[in-house]
Amino acid sequence: MELPLIPGRECGPCVECCRFIPLDLPELSKPTGRLCGYCVDGAGCSVHAVRPQTCRTWFCVWRVVELDTAWRPDVSGIIVRPDGLLTGEMTLYVVRRTEFLRSDLLFDTVAQWLGEGLRIAISVPGPVGTLPVRADVTEFLLPAVGAGDEAGFVARVEAVLASLDAHEFEADGIEERYSVV
Template sequence: MSLPLLPGRECGGCVECCRVIPLSLPELSKPTGELCAYCVDGAGCSVHEIRPQTCRVWFCLWRAVELSDDWRPDRSGVILRPDGVEDGRMTLFVLRRSDFLFGDDVFAAVTHWIAEGFAIGLSVPGPVGTLPVRSDVTDWLRPATQADDHDGFVRRLSAALDQLDAHDFEPDGIERRYAVTAE
């Protein structure tokens, strides 16, 4: 991601990316949905100074886009993925259904993004060791956003999540390997 990070916005105790993102690197390999063994839940990386380059450069969009602190993934249950944003795609990776997800902030943001021409993706994790699923929901959500119909938006978002949750999740094929060392 080439977007600059917002000054003063830190991950803090949020470690959701350390849990959900699959890694298959020579020095670090972990299945999708498994908290990295180097991560201290609620505190962060125990090998922060020597973490792999992939971990150094991946940030959710909450770190780069002016969004309220409520969007922080551990609070919201949503990771706003950076991949695709420069190509006009926004993906909401829904970790869990929450009041925030169905609240005014998400409705307003998605309404704005669709009006600005962004494609909206919705993604959900499967069981540990399986790949998440993703679907483009722009056209499905558009009628509710154009009509400023929050209730309709919630119904459509819920229905899309139900469809994704019913998906047959594929194994990610990643074997655990923890070998990060100081050079």
């Protein structure tokens, strides 16, 4: 999905999509949760000039929407997936539990999105090589957001994460393969 990028906003040392987004392409195949073999942790792609088209066009929402720097995935622990931008759904792919999950910024942003009529989903990765799981949490979060209850919001987010963590994860079936030239 090609979306316009915010000028001057770069991934920097963030490589979370290179770690947590599964790829199964002819030239590059890597399971969920494993850092791409072409990625240098904290520095980025070592084959940037010849990377696959998917890697050229897929960006997290932090790169395409005006969000605070605290939302950058390596800082927040959340990759906001772009997949639902055109359909009105924001998926918070929680790849690491950080204090950001308890922040006013998360609460305020989710409240704003809900107020704009967007749906909210939360997703988590399982063990390396398994598909992530997700749940639409819009209706579950609305009572806390509507009441301005940040503590209740955090408790609901934590309950969703605990429930997703207990899910039986399915193997992604992806075998690593690197052939970018």
